[in-house]
Amino acid sequence: MSDQRPLPFAYQFLAGAIAGVSEILVMYPLDVVKTRIQLQVGTGGKGEYTGIIDCLTKIVKNEGPSRLYRGITAPILMEAPKRATKFAANDEWGKVYKRAFGVSQMTQPLSILTGATAGATESFVVVPFELVKIRLQDKTSKYNGMGDVVRQIIKKEGVLALYNGLEATMWRHIVWNAGYFGVIFQVRSLLPEAKNPTQKTTNDLISGAIGGTVGTLLNTPFDVVKSRIQNTPVVEGVVRKYNWTLPSLALVMKEEGFRALYKGFLPKVLRLGPGGGILLVVFTQTMDFFRGIYYKD
Template identity: 35%
Template sequence: MTSSSEPSHLRRSARHIIAGGSAGFVEVCCMQPIDVVKTRFQIQGVTSDPSRYTSILDCITRMIRNEGFFSLYKGILPPVVADTPKRAAKFLVFESSKSACASVNFTGPWSLVTAGLASGTVEGAIIAPFERVKVYIQVQRQRMSEMPNTWLVAREIIKRDGWGTRGLTKGFHATVLRNAMFNAVYFGSYYNMKYLLIPPEKQDSIPLRLCLGFTAGALSSLGNLPVDVAKSRIQASQSPKYTRTFPTILTVWREEG
């Protein structure tokens, strides 16, 4: 019984990983322009610099005019490469953590938050070097034809600053904290709303699941936004005032509100 169920479980897991990887690729392609614009705004300080973006439309328009249409897809390769392994690790750790919580009779609403926290920590550790390269590329204002490719950028970062938290894994702690917070809030709110607010016979409804996913995603994004801003500042800047997560948050708050 066990031997026959194991191949079936492996096939099902493989299908989930392939489906998740395909969905992730589509998501990255659709969301990359928004991510580039978000990063450009996050690294802007309060300044009278004429090159400062004044709105989302202003940012998109000037990027296309000055850097070319495909500048909106700057830094797309790192998240594409990292997406499948990070999703596989995230859901594996989430399910394993739920099982571990259940094994010690920790099954309340906070068990889902704990499992999400664990999955986000692992996910953040996996993607940290990819995020470093992505952000570095996204903030460059050259035309795409003038930009070095992703591998050359990564090699240059390693050559100049090394593999550690001054180089390829710069912003590691901020990335881990950001993803841990996001997944804790996302999985905690999604499943708790699902189990507490929706009758069992309606829990498979696609429209309801979309609404739950949207709500959980919005709550998660709002919750981790300060850390995400700090992460972008740390990874994009060479300034010594942006080196650690919480001091960076305090600096931005003190100087920019």
């Protein structure tokens, strides 16, 4: 039986941070590939990159291996508050909803609602970091680093431009978190009860990977338009091609077809499927470690 004794918010936050950084150090090159594919405009496979291997090969050959980690400073700085907020907000909102609905145990509908709310909460933390990351990952990027991106955005577009794409980011995180945590709850209930640490790790890896895959399947269209929106600078007097989420979704479908809404899906799901498992395993094991310290007799 999994140890569910509560811990103070600070422990939840730290466990989420450790889980997030662990995941990104392993999976980041796939995020670079995903962004490159999402940013190329065209239909029927017309574009510089025809797939994951082609993209990886061309980046390494033409730009050098280090380019696969271009912009990682922003995500590393982001991952701690992002993942910490994800798991901590999910736990805290779960408590709020259980009290509000007068139940003592989490249910799947509550897991979905809690995950969605945690996703909305998480969005406010991650938007500036995501914007910086997208601007650095673009092949045509002329920025010298994270600090240069921030300075130029503030100088040319204004401070509020750092929150460019907030609405699209909220859609992305609400949908992903609802799918992720909702599926984790359901899959865990179907797996054999964990009677030892090895079985618990296996269950977490399986449920987290499936949750990450489903969340990715649901939210990729929102991620595509978020990348387009955040990579479009704010220019005074100029109407941006990609601005709000739903019109951008319609525009991409009109110009490039429905399949374009799933550009970058394969590298994204390869990252966030296994990545979701890594997140859950590291988070739960870190929480168990903290419980051992906190509740030590």
